[in-house]
Amino acid sequence: MDADYLPFHPNPSKPTFVPPAGAVDAHCHVFGPADTFPYAPQRKYTPCDAPKEKLFELRDFLGFERNVIVQATCHGNDNRALIDALRAAGDKARGVASVAPDIGMDELRTMNDAGVRGVRFNFVKRLVDATPKEVFLSIAEKIEQLGWHIVVYFEAQDLEELIPFLKQLPTTIVVDHMGRPDVTKGADHPDFQRFIALLENNENMWVKATCPERLTVQGPDYSDVVPFGRKLVEKFPDRVIWGTDWPHPNMKSHMPDDGKLVDFIPRIAPTPDQQKALLVDNPMRLYWS
Numbered sequence: 238m239d240a241d242y243l244p245f246h247p248n249p250s251k252p253t254f255v256p257p258a259g260a261v262d263a264h265c266h267v268f269g270p271a272d273t274f275p276y277a278p279q280r281k282y283t284p285c286d287a288p289k290e291k292l293f294e295l296r297d298f299l300g301f302e303r304n305v306i307v308q309a310t311c312h313g314n315d316n317r318a319l320i321d322a323l324r325a326a327g328d329k330a331r332g333v334a335s336v337a338p339d340i341g342m343d344e345l346r347t348m349n350d351a352g353v354r355g356v357r358f359n360f361v362k363r364l365v366d367a368t369p370k371e372v373f374l375s376i377a378e379k380i381e382q383l384g385w386h387i388v389v390y391f392e393a394q395d396l397e398e399l400i401p402f403l404k405q406l407p408t409t410i411v412v413d414h415m416g417r418p419d420v421t422k423g424a425d426h427p428d429f430q431r432f433i434a435l436l437e438n439n440e441n442m443w444v445k446a447t448c449p450e451r452l453t454v455q456g457p458d459y460s461d462v463v464p465f466g467r468k469l470v471e472k473f474p475d476r477v478i479w480g481t482d483w484p485h486p487n488m489k490s491h492m493p494d495d496g497k498l499v500d501f502i503p504r505i506a507p508t509p510d511q512q513k514a515l516l517v518d519n520p521m522r523l524y525w526s
């Protein structure tokens with residue numbers, strides 16, 4: 238792993254908040270182990286191994302029933318670790334893959350059988366070299382045939398430029414990590430309001446109310462991120478999902494305690510109805526129906 242890479246928390250606390258029955262951790266990753274599933278040569282970071290067994294252990298410990306495992310850039314378009322984890326989890330996991338435009342429908346169908354239900358388009362400049370929009374559009378055309386959706390990861394300052402492209406995508410779109418707002422500007426700032434307006438005007442767009450630990454400036458207990466998550470849960474109760482982001486690649490300031498991240502949930506989704514929608518009904522509709 239990279240010299241400055243922080244490994245995941247070795248012994249997270251037991252959360253006080255008990256997730257509703259059937260809760261889904263809808264954003265997490267598996268990394269390696271590198272001797273079986275090597276990292277991609279073009280990767281921008283080398284993580285510590287975070288194998289499926291550790292993920293499943295954490296799922297049970299935190300009180301979740303299911304995972305959505307998202308392909309991260311350190312594995313490039315090599316989805317073998319993801320597929321291996323999905324097969325091992327059986328019906329308890331679904332996946333989001335990263336694919337090249339020349340992928341065939343047969344390979345996509347094999348992935349579908351393993352539990353993949355979406356692809357991820359990553360626009361974060363520190364993580365990937367830019368991919369031409371036509372390439373993404375040609376992938377979108379293929380995966381649309383399987384009823385999959387597209388997860389997009391971008392930073393707030395790049396949203397404006399991306400909007401015309403996002404509007405061209407033919408499927409459900411899920412935006413990672415609240416659209417990565419600058420929380421120092423506040424949730425009423427025009428930047429976050431523009432993101433809210435985008436979701437209001439495009440009913441195919443969903444959002445993950447994830448990653449207070451990445452967005453915070455104050456640090457734990459992430460109070461500066463609460464207004465952002467709460468606004469998304471209130472405004473889009475049937476289009477918002479939640480996940481741990483375990484094993485938290487590229488965290489530089491601190492490594493979050495996953496139990497504390499679970500305790501963040503009732504602060505952004507205070508009512509049992511909101512919690513059930515966020516953790517059960519919405520992810521089940523998107524990934525298991």
Ligand SMILES: O=C(O)/C=C(\CC(=O)C(=O)O)C(=O)O
Pocket residue numbers: 266308309310311359364390413482485486487
């Ligand atoms: O865990 C995440 O979702 C966020 C990441 C890593 C990532 O997305 C990737 O490597 O593909 C990040 O901001 O470094």
